[in-house]
Amino acid sequence: MRTGADYRAALRDGRKVVIMGGGAIEDVVTHPATAAMVEQYIAWYDRHRDPEWAGTLVAPDGTPWAFVLPRTVDEAQAVGRSIAKTIFLSAGNITHTPHYGHLIAMGVLAAAEKQNAAPHYIANAAAYREGVARDQRFITFCGGAPIVGQRMQPDPADRVSVKIVRETDSGLVLRGQLGMHTSPAYAEEVYVGTLTGLQIDKQPIGFIVPVGARGVTTLCRKPAAREANPFMAPLSSRYDELDGQMWLDDVLIPWERVFAVDPAPEAIPRWLRWHHLYGWLAKAEFTLGLAFALTDALGLREHDLTIEYLVDIIAEVQIVRSCIAAAELEPEFTPSGYCVPNHAHLAAGGISLFKARQRIAELLRVIPGSSLVVAPGDADLQIPELAQGLEESFGGGGYTARQRSALLLMAWDHVSSALDGRESAFELHASGGLPGWRAWLRRSFTDYNRLANAVLEFIDLDMPEIDASMIGAAPVGSRRAVTLPAGKK
Amino acid sequence: MRSGADYREALRDGRVVYVMGEGRVDDVTTHPATRAMVDEYVAWHDRHRDPAWAERLLRPDGTPWAFVRPQGKDDLAGMGRSYAETCFLSAGNITHDPGYGHLIAMGILNAVAEHGAGPEHTERARAYLDLIDRTGRFLTFSAGSAPIGYRLRPDPAERAAAKIERQTDKGIVVSGRIGMHTSPCYAEDIYVGSLCGLQLDGHAVSFVVEAAAKGVTTLCRKLAPRDPSRFMAPLSNRFDELDGTLWLDEVLIPWERVFLVDASPEPVARWLMWHHLYGWGARAEFSLGLGLALADAMGLKGNDATVEYLVDLMAAVQTIRACQTAGVRDPENTAIGYVAPNQRHVMAGGIALFKARQQIAEILRIVPGSSLVVAPGDTDLADDGLAAGLAEAFAGGGYSAKQRAALLQLAWDHVSSGLDGRESAFELHASGGMPAWRGRLRQSFQDYNELANAVLQQLAFEMPRIDLGGIPARAMAPRRVNAPPADDKR
Numbered sequence: 001m002r003t004g005a006d007y008r009a010a011l012r013d014g015r016k017v018v019i020m021g022g023g024a025i026e027d028v029v030t031h032p033a034t035a036a037m038v039e040q041y042i043a044w045y046d047r048h049r050d051p052e053w054a055g056t057l058v059a060p061d062g063t064p065w066a067f068v069l070p071r072t073v074d075e076a077q078a079v080g081r082s083i084a085k086t087i088f089l090s091a092g093n094i095t096h097t098p099h100y101g102h103l104i105a106m107g108v109l110a111a112a113e114k115q116n117a118a119p120h121y122i123a124n125a126a127a128y129r130e131g132v133a134r135d136q137r138f139i140t141f142c143g144g145a146p147i148v149g150q151r152m153q154p155d156p157a158d159r160v161s162v163k164i165v166r167e168t169d170s171g172l173v174l175r176g177q178l179g180m181h182t183s184p185a186y187a188e189e190v191y192v193g194t195l196t197g198l199q200i201d202k203q204p205i206g207f208i209v210p211v212g213a214r215g216v217t218t219l220c221r222k223p224a225a226r227e228a229n230p231f232m233a234p235l236s237s238r239y240d241e242l243d244g245q246m247w248l249d250d251v252l253i254p255w256e257r258v259f260a261v262d263p264a265p266e267a268i269p270r271w272l273r274w275h276h277l278y279g280w281l282a283k284a285e286f287t288l289g290l291a292f293a294l295t296d297a298l299g300l301r302e303h304d305l306t307i308e309y310l311v312d313i314i315a316e317v318q319i320v321r322s323c324i325a326a327a328e329l330e331p332e333f334t335p336s337g338y339c340v341p342n343h344a345h346l347a348a349g350g351i352s353l354f355k356a357r358q359r360i361a362e363l364l365r366v367i368p369g370s371s372l373v374v375a376p377g378d379a380d381l382q383i384p385e386l387a388q389g390l391e392e393s394f395g396g397g398g399y400t401a402r403q404r405s406a407l408l409l410m411a412w413d414h415v416s417s418a419l420d421g422r423e424s425a426f427e428l429h430a431s432g433g434l435p436g437w438r439a440w441l442r443r444s445f446t447d448y449n450r451l452a453n454a455v456l457e458f459i460d461l462d463m464p465e466i467d468a469s470m471i472g473a474a475p476v477g478s479r480r481a482v483t484l485p486a487g488k489k
Numbered sequence: 490m491r492s493g494a495d496y497r498e499a500l501r502d503g504r505v506v507y508v509m510g511e512g513r514v515d516d517v518t519t520h521p522a523t524r525a526m527v528d529e530y531v532a533w534h535d536r537h538r539d540p541a542w543a544e545r546l547l548r549p550d551g552t553p554w555a556f557v558r559p560q561g562k563d564d565l566a567g568m569g570r571s572y573a574e575t576c577f578l579s580a581g582n583i584t585h586d587p588g589y590g591h592l593i594a595m596g597i598l599n600a601v602a603e604h605g606a607g608p609e610h611t612e613r614a615r616a617y618l619d620l621i622d623r624t625g626r627f628l629t630f631s632a633g634s635a636p637i638g639y640r641l642r643p644d645p646a647e648r649a650a651a652k653i654e655r656q657t658d659k660g661i662v663v664s665g666r667i668g669m670h671t672s673p674c675y676a677e678d679i680y681v682g683s684l685c686g687l688q689l690d691g692h693a694v695s696f697v698v699e700a701a702a703k704g705v706t707t708l709c710r711k712l713a714p715r716d717p718s719r720f721m722a723p724l725s726n727r728f729d730e731l732d733g734t735l736w737l738d739e740v741l742i743p744w745e746r747v748f749l750v751d752a753s754p755e756p757v758a759r760w761l762m763w764h765h766l767y768g769w770g771a772r773a774e775f776s777l778g779l780g781l782a783l784a785d786a787m788g789l790k791g792n793d794a795t796v797e798y799l800v801d802l803m804a805a806v807q808t809i810r811a812c813q814t815a816g817v818r819d820p821e822n823t824a825i826g827y828v829a830p831n832q833r834h835v836m837a838g839g840i841a842l843f844k845a846r847q848q849i850a851e852i853l854r855i856v857p858g859s860s861l862v863v864a865p866g867d868t869d870l871a872d873d874g875l876a877a878g879l880a881e882a883f884a885g886g887g888y889s890a891k892q893r894a895a896l897l898q899l900a901w902d903h904v905s906s907g908l909d910g911r912e913s914a915f916e917l918h919a920s921g922g923m924p925a926w927r928g929r930l931r932q933s934f935q936d937y938n939e940l941a942n943a944v945l946q947q948l949a950f951e952m953p954r955i956d957l958g959g960i961p962a963r964a965m966a967p968r969r970v971n972a973p974p975a976d977d978k979r
Contacts, residue, residue, distance in 0.1 A: 234947050235947065285940055323815070326812070452785060456782060
């Protein structure tokens with residue numbers, strides 16, 4: 001496994017990064033806006049060399065589960081377990097890791113095989129996946145959709161994110177601007193999907209662009225506003241995974257990084273939504289863990305209403321756990337034999353959590369009572385004229401005031417901070433939001449005709465044979481169209 | 490597997506049955522209030538001899554899945570599939586059948602083994618399970634709680650459902666009134682659980698009573714009101730599984746039918762909630778099937794709002810399917826060596842469906858539009874003065890008026906009938922309702938301390954070690970206590 005130090009060195013590749021509100025970043029490794037997340041990714045790599053984590057993160061043959069292409073239920077479960085354990089460490093906030101990148105590469109391979117455009121595309125995708133698994137570099141994902149300004153272009157032909165400037169023997173030269181994706185400042189490569197609309201040989205294509213390539217500029221969003229003090233913001237100060245955009249200015253994409261892929265919305269994300277659901281589950285489990293801890297810290301273990309609140313959260317967590325377990329235990333297999341968690345079960349879990357997440361967050365605001373709002377910081381606890389009073393107010397029952405405050409402030413940071421707001425806004429869009437997951441369920445549900453015709457058996461008449469398969473086969477709704485304002489350009 | 494005819498004959502055993510509002514039923518196989526359900530149970534038996542059903546209902550060695558004692562997840566999967574397929578045939582309305590009885594008998598053995606009164610008691614329970622599996626006798630379940638009048642008695646000592654009149658060499662002689670349970674007039678045996686309040690040598694007692702035993706009277710609830718026409722009420726006319734109460738008047742319970750168990754009924758119910766969830770799942774799947782059929786019949790397959798309603802139904806159905814799949818493929822071992830579906834997954838599915846069921850019913854009322862309310866019956870369509878106009882109003886798009894009306898009436902019967910109301914009222918109580926399912930999840934969820942302490946790792950200094958083992962260890966919420974009125978109202 002690559003070391004964290006190797007990863008850190010790889011980020012010093014001349015990349016051009018700008019952060020909204022912060023200007024250009026010369027070195028993401030050391031800049032205050034990005035250094036904390038770089039440290040988290042370093043820890044991610046080094047954790048794979050930690051003997052305490054070996055049973056969770058490394059296959060018996062020594063391969064990190066993060067870079068295994070699963071072919072069996074057991075392998076899929078082990079890969080899933082490694083995702084779950086590592087995402088929990090950031091309370092579900094770090095959703096893009098080198099593991100996620102390998103799932104992208106797996107999706108590219110499976111999508112190329114499905115499209116079967118020409119043998120070299122499949123060979124390139126296979127070689128790329130193997131290369132990622134071998135050197136364990138960090139890839140992230142961009143759907144490829146245009147940004148709002150591009151979508152407002154008067155000429156419909158210009159309403160695209162990227163255009164081909166020219167084709168050369170070496171590859172494609174591209175220019176354009178790519179919309180939201182996550183962690184580009186920390187990744188080494190970005191997969192850009194078919195929403196660019198680019199085609200080669202009349203085939204929709206995706207491509208890989210190195211973040212450090214000449215002509216690439218990464219623009220990260222503003223950091224989530226937070227207290228500088230980790231005591232006040234133990235999560236925000238460490239786990240602000242920056243989303244961003246990417247500008248391409250005559251960037252050469254080598255042919256071996258251009259892939260003709262199945263443009264279906266399930267194709268590339270074949271494994272990604274599994275990872276997404278683990279991320280959401282980790283956030284929900286962290287919420288549940290916080291609720292348990294607060295129940296203890298606030299002396300509410302015997303309080304019936306609090307326990308009912310806990311059961312509310314337990315139920316939501318367990319539903320998602322059950323859906324993931326079902327997805328892994330009853331998987332699908334690609335023609336090449338890759339094991340894919342069952343999409344219908346995953347979609348059910350995702351939809352369930354989309355509906356529950358607001359309630360989960362509110363419960364965590366309810367359980368600790370108003371102490372959540374007025375908890376002091378560590379600096380307050382050290383002010384001589386306040387210390388004794390705050391200790392009387394917040395200490396006791398086996399907790400010091402500092403311990404209880406720390407827990408309350410972590411809960412605040414988890415569900416009442418700008419980081420929490422960013423997570424919500426991001427997840428409502430990143431994988432298509434609830435409409436996307438509902439469409440995904442519609443397309444993966446398999447019993448339309450069986451159920452529709454089975455109920456007709458209850459009627460003592462000859463009835464028309466029903467074909468409702470069009471509901472499942474209907475394409476995912478088109479991305480929302482932008483209407484140009486009248487008289488404005 | 491015995492034949493349906495054998496089962497039908499077994500019901501002519503001299504049982505004493507009343508149906509509220511209908512009076513005494515001399516023969517449940519022929520009485521209008523009960524014969525349709527007898528026919529359904531006859532069909533249940535005969536289906537196991539139908540080659541077209543063999544793959545779904547029989548294990549490869551020929552054993553009906555309904556009577557398998559599961560040794561592994563493949564057995565659970567086969568059993569679950571058979572429940573799903575057979576429950577669907579009644580749109581989820583027939584929830585008690587001989588297969589369910591087999592699960593009760595396994596639960597009795599499990600409860601006796603967990604209680605640990607001694608090997609002779611375990612062997613007694615195993616012998617009864619052997620009998621059920623060998624004969625296919627239809628056993629149903631009563632938790633044993635008392636009816637409301639008993640619970641309001643002034644003397645707390647008189648509030649139990651049953652009492653032991655005396656002990657003999659042959660068994661115990663019991664009198665009392667046993668509260669709600671399902672299908673007693675179609676079953677041959679009734680298991681009466683520990684909530685009946687009987688005790689022997691400091692042990693809680695449960696027992697099995699024959700429906701036809703001397704001194705037993707079965708009182709079934711009133712029928713779900715329905716139109717007598719099968720066209721108008723295709724479900725209500727066939728699937729009104731009658732709930733009832735049981736009167737015991739000095740009934741001899743042989744010692745081999747007396748089982749010492751814990752005071753909690755949960756160990757007996759070890760496999761039952763799983764079966765309940767298949768019943769609820771079948772009902773939800775039937776609703777989805779109707780939603781799809783109506784979308785076709787009403788020409789709404791391309792209507793975006795309708796498709797979104799259907800996705801709502803799919804999400805509910807698929808969540809249950811996922812939880813059942815996880816429950817079966819991630820099983821747990823029991824004290825008696827048989828595997829059981831993972832309680833956590835099953836409870837999660839049940840809670841999800843408890844929350845979704847009202848919306849499912851409402852969506853099925855929405856999807857067909859107001860045609861659902863005004864659809865004609867077959868006699869209206871045959872009326873010379875109405876036929877042409879009704880055909881114009883309801884035919885077209887590949888459906889005759891009769892076909893479309895039949896489908897609409899089926900939907901009405903499924904989600905707007907007395908049968909539907911009974912199903913809701915029953916399920917809100919039968920397995921303890923939502924509070925009990927939540928209690929079971931609370932008890933079966935395992936990661937209290939792991940999660941609580943894991944979040945503390947985010948804090949960079951020492952924190953108290955948290956132990957929340959008391960939360961899952963808390964008993965299920967006690968049954969609600971009925972307060973007798975003040976003395977002047979007694």
